[in-house]
Amino acid sequence: MKIRDRLREFKAGMAPTIRESRVMLLRIKKSPLSILGVSILIFFGLLAVLAPVLAPPPFKGQDPWRIPKDGWMPTPRPPGTAVTEPVMVKAGYTTHIFGTAQDQTDIFYGCIWGASLAFREGFQVVGVALIIGLVTGCLAGYYGGIIDELLMRFTDIIFAFPALILAMALVTALGKTLDNVMLALILVWWPSYTRVIRGEILRVKQEDYVEAAKAVGCSDLRVIVRHILPNAIYPVLIVASLDIGAVVLSVAALSFLGISGVPAGYADWGQMISYAQAWIAGGATLTKYWYVFTIPGIFIFTFVLGWNLLGDAFRDILDPTIRRR
Amino acid sequence: MSLTLRKFSMSTLIEVEELKKYFPITGGVFKRKTADVRAVDGVSIGIVKGECFGLVGESGCGKTTFGKTLIRLYKPTAGSIYFNIPTNVREEIQKLRNSSQDSSRLKKLRKQHDLSIFKGKKLKRLRRKMQIVYQDPTTSLNPRMLVKDIVGEPLKVQGLTRGAERRKRVLEILNKVGLTERHLYRYPHEFSGGQRQRIAIARALVVLPEFVVLDEPTSSVDVSVRAQLLNLFQDLRKDLGLTYMFVSHDLSVVECISDRVGVMYLGKVVELAPTMELYREPLHPYAQALFASIPIPDPTKRKRRAPLKGEVPSPINPPRGCRFSPRCEKAIDICRREEPRLIDVRNGHFVACHLIS
Amino acid sequence: MKNLLNIEDLKVNFYTYEGIVEAIDGVNLNLKEGETLGLVGETGCGKSVTSLSVLVLVPTPGKIESGKISFEKSEKESLNLLQQGESALRSIRGKDISMIFQEPRAYLNPVYTVQDQISEVLLHHSKKELTEKALEEIEKDLSKKSLKHFFYKLERKLYRKMLEKPNSLSLKILSKIPIVRRYERRLKKESKKEVVRILKEMKIADPQRVAEMYPHELSGGMAQRVVIAMALGCNPELLLADEPTTNLDVTVQAQILELIRELKGKFGSSVLYVTHDLGVVAELCDRVAVMYAGSVCELADVMDLFRRPLHPYTIALLESIPRPGKEFKTIEGEVPSLINPPKGCRFNPRCTKAMEICLKEKPRMIEVEKEHYVMCHLH
Numbered sequence A: 001m002k003i004r005d006r007l008r009e010f011k012a013g014m015a016p017t018i019r020e021s022r023v024m025l026l027r028i029k030k031s032p033l034s035i036l037g038v039s040i041l042i043f044f045g046l047l048a049v050l051a052p053v054l055a056p057p058p059f060k061g062q063d064p065w066r067i068p069k070d071g072w073m074p075t076p077r078p079p080g081t082a083v084t085e086p087v088m089v090k091a092g093y094t095t096h097i098f099g100t101a102q103d104q105t106d107i108f109y110g111c112i113w114g115a116s117l118a119f120r121e122g123f124q125v126v127g128v129a130l131i132i133g134l135v136t137g138c139l140a141g142y143y144g145g146i147i148d149e150l151l152m153r154f155t156d157i158i159f160a161f162p163a164l165i166l167a168m169a170l171v172t173a174l175g176k177t178l179d180n181v182m183l184a185l186i187l188v189w190w191p192s193y194t195r196v197i198r199g200e201i202l203r204v205k206q207e208d209y210v211e212a213a214k215a216v217g218c219s220d221l222r223v224i225v226r227h228i229l230p231n232a233i234y235p236v237l238i239v240a241s242l243d244i245g246a247v248v249l250s251v252a253a254l255s256f257l258g259i260s261g262v263p264a265g266y267a268d269w270g271q272m273i274s275y276a277q278a279w280i281a282g283g284a285t286l287t288k289y290w291y292v293f294t295i296p297g298i299f300i301f302t303f304v305l306g307w308n309l310l311g312d313a314f315r316d317i318l319d320p321t322i323r324r325r
Numbered sequence B: 001m002s003l004t005l006r007k008f009s010m011s012t013l014i015e016v017e018e019l020k021k022y023f024p025i026t027g028g029v030f031k032r033k034t035a036d037v038r039a040v041d042g043v044s045i046g047i048v049k050g051e052c053f054g055l056v057g058e059s060g061c062g063k064t065t066f067g068k069t070l071i072r073l074y075k076p077t078a079g080s081i082y083f084n085i086p087t088n089v090r091e092e093i094q095k096l097r098n099s100s101q102d103s104s105r106l107k108k109l110r111k112q113h114d115l116s117i118f119k120g121k122k123l124k125r126l127r128r129k130m131q132i133v134y135q136d137p138t139t140s141l142n143p144r145m146l147v148k149d150i151v152g153e154p155l156k157v158q159g160l161t162r163g164a165e166r167r168k169r170v171l172e173i174l175n176k177v178g179l180t181e182r183h184l185y186r187y188p189h190e191f192s193g194g195q196r197q198r199i200a201i202a203r204a205l206v207v208l209p210e211f212v213v214l215d216e217p218t219s220s221v222d223v224s225v226r227a228q229l230l231n232l233f234q235d236l237r238k239d240l241g242l243t244y245m246f247v248s249h250d251l252s253v254v255e256c257i258s259d260r261v262g263v264m265y266l267g268k269v270v271e272l273a274p275t276m277e278l279y280r281e282p283l284h285p286y287a288q289a290l291f292a293s294i295p296i297p298d299p300t301k302r303k304r305r306a307p308l309k310g311e312v313p314s315p316i317n318p319p320r321g322c323r324f325s326p327r328c329e330k331a332i333d334i335c336r337r338e339e340p341r342l343i344d345v346r347n348g349h350f351v352a353c354h355l356i357s
Numbered sequence C: 001m002k003n004l005l006n007i008e009d010l011k012v013n014f015y016t017y018e019g020i021v022e023a024i025d026g027v028n029l030n031l032k033e034g035e036t037l038g039l040v041g042e043t044g045c046g047k048s049v050t051s052l053s054v055l056v057l058v059p060t061p062g063k064i065e066s067g068k069i070s071f072e073k074s075e076k077e078s079l080n081l082l083q084q085g086e087s088a089l090r091s092i093r094g095k096d097i098s099m100i101f102q103e104p105r106a107y108l109n110p111v112y113t114v115q116d117q118i119s120e121v122l123l124h125h126s127k128k129e130l131t132e133k134a135l136e137e138i139e140k141d142l143s144k145k146s147l148k149h150f151f152y153k154l155e156r157k158l159y160r161k162m163l164e165k166p167n168s169l170s171l172k173i174l175s176k177i178p179i180v181r182r183y184e185r186r187l188k189k190e191s192k193k194e195v196v197r198i199l200k201e202m203k204i205a206d207p208q209r210v211a212e213m214y215p216h217e218l219s220g221g222m223a224q225r226v227v228i229a230m231a232l233g234c235n236p237e238l239l240l241a242d243e244p245t246t247n248l249d250v251t252v253q254a255q256i257l258e259l260i261r262e263l264k265g266k267f268g269s270s271v272l273y274v275t276h277d278l279g280v281v282a283e284l285c286d287r288v289a290v291m292y293a294g295s296v297c298e299l300a301d302v303m304d305l306f307r308r309p310l311h312p313y314t315i316a317l318l319e320s321i322p323r324p325g326k327e328f329k330t331i332e333g334e335v336p337s338l339i340n341p342p343k344g345c346r347f348n349p350r351c352t353k354a355m356e357i358c359l360k361e362k363p364r365m366i367e368v369e370k371e372h373y374v375m376c377h378l379h
Helices: A003-030 A032-049 A086-091 A107-143 A145-159 A163-174 A178-204 A208-216 A220-232 A234-257 A269-280 A284-288 A290-317 B063-070 B087-099 B103-113 B120-126 B147-157 B163-176 B193-205 B223-240 B251-257 B275-280 B285-292 B333-337 C047-054 C086-092 C114-125 C127-143 C149-164 C169-174 C180-201 C207-211 C220-232 C250-267 C278-284 C302-307 C312-319 C356-360
Strands: B012-027 B032-043 B046-048 B052-056 B078-083 B130-133 B211-215 B243-248 B260-265 B268-274 C003-016 C019-032 C036-040 C062-072 C078-080 C097-100 C238-242 C270-275 C287-292 C295-301 C365-369 C372-375
Touching: A003 A032, A032 A107, A032 A290, A107 A145, A107 A178, A107 A220, A107 A234, A107 A269, A107 A290, A145 A178, A163 A178, A163 A234, A178 A220, A178 A234, A208 A220, A208 B130, A208 B147, A208 B193, A220 A234, A234 A269, A234 A290, A269 A290, A284 A290, B012 B063, B032 B063, B032 B268, B046 B243, B052 B063, B052 B251, B063 B130, B063 B211, B063 B243, B087 B103, B130 B193, B147 B163, B147 B193, B163 B193, B193 B223, B223 B251, B243 B251, B251 B275, B260 B275, B260 B285, B268 B275, B268 B285, B285 C250, C003 C047, C003 C270, C019 C036, C019 C047, C019 C270, C019 C287, C036 C047, C036 C278, C047 C062, C047 C097, C047 C238, C047 C270, C097 C220, C114 C127, C114 C180, C114 C207, C114 C220, C127 C149, C127 C180, C149 C169, C149 C180, C169 C180, C180 C207, C180 C220, C220 C250, C250 C270, C250 C278, C270 C278, C278 C302, C287 C302, C287 C312, C295 C302, C295 C312
Parallel strands: B052 B243, B052 B260, B130 B211, B211 B243, C019 C295, C036 C270, C036 C287, C097 C238, C238 C270
Antiparallel strands: B012 B032, B012 B046, B012 B078, B260 B268, C003 C019, C003 C062, C062 C078, C287 C295, C295 C372, C365 C372
C-alpha cells in the first residue's frame, strides 16, 4: 500500500478516538472537582519531572534523593533562614524556603524530590498488584467451577493477612529496603483487584456479544482479552487510581512506625514526617517547629486528594456507553 | 432417521435426531444436581437446503435454546445433529440405528459426522458454516470495538484472509447489508437500532456460512425498520444461497417469511407443516389456540373470548403424557398417559396429537 | 357523551446532555367517558410521555413546558391537572386515575408480598370504607359471648374515632406504640379480605395463595393481573395503560385483553391504551389516536381509521403490516431525532405526498369528517 493510503487509513483509525476524547474533555471541563484533581496531578507531575531544575542536587556524585544537609545543628531552623553551606550556595540556594529539619536537611528539597518518589511507590505497587489481580480474577471469573473456588479461597486467605504485620515480617526477613516494603504491600494489595475484576467478569460474561464471539470461533484467551476485559476494566481502574494515593499513605504510615525501609534523610514525605516525630510531642515544640511535619503533610494530603478526585472523574468519563446520559 | 424429511431427502441440509438439552439445577449444601430444566426434550426434524424454517412458540418453549444448541453454542445433552452429509452415509447410519448391531461402526460414523460430539479444531471449522443473529443488537455487539473489527473478527479468527483482502471482504459484506465505508470506523452506540442489527447481520455473514439461525431478529426494532430488515433477509438469502431458521414469537412475521413452520411447546415440536397450510388449518389444539390468539388488525373481526386458559407449566416437571393435556379442552384418557409422537398425517404436515392419528 | 379528559396543546421537553429533545410538540386529545382510546405510534413518538404527563409523572430531565390537561373529577369539578399541587395530585393518583405499565415485575416492590402492596393502595384511598367494615365486625364480635369484651369495647372506641377524625394526633401516636397498635390488625384483616376479593375478580385461580406470594414468584401474566388489581382496586374513573401486554406471550395477551374488556364493563372506567400494535388497537379500542414524532396526526373512530385512513403516516403504517405472499412494504427513512426535528410537518422527510408547504409550516388539526381529525396539509 502506498504511503498516502497508509496515512489515510491511520487518520481514519484515529477519528473515533479523537471523537471520544473530545467528549471526555468536555465532561472534565464541566466538573470543577475533576479539573482540580487533574490540575493537582499535573502539578505534581511537573514537580517530579522538573526536580533537577527546581532543586538541583548540590553535592555531585551523591544519590539525588538524599536530602543535602546545611550544617550540624540539632534543632530545626524556621523558613526563611539563610543557607550557610558554601556548596549549596554555589548550587543556587540562598534561603531555606520551608526551613530545615533537625538534621539541617532542607525541607524544600525533600518535598520536591519526594514527588517523584511518591509516584514511583504508587505506580509500582498498584501496577504489579493490578497485574496479579487481573490474571487471577480473569481466570476465576471466566472459568468458574473448581478453579474459581480454589482461587477465591486462596484470595480470602491473603485478604486475612494484616498488611502491617506482613510488612514487618518481610522487612525483618529480607532486609530493610524500600523495595521489600513495596513487595509486602503488593502481596496484600492484589486480592482486592481480584474480587473487583471477578465480579465484573461474571457480569460481562453473560452478555450476548461474548456468546457471539464464541459462535465465531474465538479462543478463550481472545474472548477474555478482546471482549470481556475492555468492558470489565472500568471499576478496576477507578479503584486503582484511588489506591495510588492510598499506597503513598501506607508507606508514610510504615515510615512513621520505622519499618518503611526508607533511610533517614531520604526525600520521602512519609519519612520526613517520621523524622519529625520528636517535635510532634506537644507543647511548645508543636507550634514552634510546625514546619518540620506540617509542610510534608500538606504535600501528602494534596497528592492523595488529587488521585481521589481523578478517580471520581474517571468514574464519570471513562465508560463510553454510560456517559451519554 | 428423522421422519420429517422423507420427501426432501435429496436436498437436506440439517437433520436432527432426538435432540435434548437439559440445564441442571443445583441445590443443597454441596450443590448437587436436584433437577433439570428440560429446555429441549427430544426434537427430531430436518431442514431443507435453501429454505426459511420458521420456529414459533411462547416464552419458555425452548425455541431459542434449540436454535443455539443446533449450532453448538450449547453442547447437547443427548441426540445427534447431522450437517450436510452425503446420502449414502446417511442411509448407512439409518440402517445401523434400526438394526442396533455393529455399534462400533456406528460410533465411528458418528464421530466423523455427528455435530453433537465434535470438539476442538473440528468444532471451530464447523463454526464457519453456521452462524447466528441475535435479538437485541445493543447487547450483541461489543461496545468497545469498532465496526470494522466487529465484522472483521470472524475472518481473522477463522484464518480466512489477511490485511487488504480482509478489508475488501468486510466492505463487500457491509455494502450488501446497506452500510458504507464511512461506517467502518465507528462504535456501535453511534448507530440506530436498525443499523446495529445490520452490523450484526454483516458479522454473521462475512464468513459466508450455509446456515444462519435468526433469533427474533426483528423483535427489538421499530415497525418501520422491521420491514426493511425482512426485505434484507430475503434478498440475502437469494444472493448468498443461505438457509435460515427464523425463531420468533411474532406469528404474523413468521407467516410472511417462512417456507415451513414448526410450533414448539414445552421443549417438543407439536406441529410442523408448510406455512400456508399450517396457518390456514392448524391441527394441533395448541397450535389452534395459538393462532386464534393473534390480534387481527381489522376491527370488524373481533374475538369474543380468549381461546386458551391457564399458564405454561414449568419445564422442570413437564406433565405426564401429552404435555398440553392439562390445558387441552379436547383431552381424552390416552392423552394423559402416553406422549404422542410427531407423525406425518398429510403430505408433509406433521402433528403430535392422539386425536389426529 | 361528555369528555372525561381533555389534553390541549401539551408541550414537553427533555433537557439532555446532547441537547433539548422536543418530545411532545402540541398534542391535542380528548377522551370521552366510558370509552377506550387507543394511542398508537412507534418507539420514540411520545405516547408514553403523553400518558405520564396526565399524571404529571414525567421523569427528569423532562419538563412539561405548557398546555392544559382538564380532568372531570366528578359531576361538577373539572381540574387542570398541570396546575394542581402535589397533595391534590397524590389523592387523584391511584384513586381517580390509575396507571399500569409495560413490565409488571419492575413496578412491583420485590420485598413486599402481593397482599401488602395492594393493601397499601386500599389503605391509602379507601380507609373509610375499610374502617366501617371493621366496625361491623367488632359489633358482631361484641354480640357473641367472649372473654375479650373489654378489648372489643376499646377497639370500637378507637375505630369510631378513626371514622370521625382520621388525622387525629392521638391515633397517630397510638399506632406507633408496639403492643397497643395491635388494634390495627383488624383493619389489616379487612383489607386482606378485600385484596382476595379483588384478585378473584381478576380471574386469578386460588387468590388466597397468590396474595401471599412475592413478585418474583409470579409469572408475567399473573404479575400483570396483580398490577391491574392494584390499579382498579379503588374504582378509578380513568385507567392509563402503557403497553401492558407488549412483553407477554400472545396467548397471555389475549387473556389480559379479555380481562380488561370485562373489567371495563364491570367497573365502568375509561381506558387510555398506549401501544404500537395495530392488532391490539383493532381488538380493544373504540377510538384511535395515531402519534408521530411528538404530535397526534390522526384521531378517529376505530372503524373509520382502518377503513379510510387519511394521514399519509397512518396509511403507510397500515400498509406495512406484514401480509403473507406480498412483499414487505416499508416506510422510507427513519424516525427523526427530536433534538433537531424537521421544520414544518415532522413527517415531511418520509412522506410520499409532501408538498412545498409541508416543509415550512406545521399543519393544524382539523375535523375532516364527523369525529375524524387529521393534521395534514393535504386536507
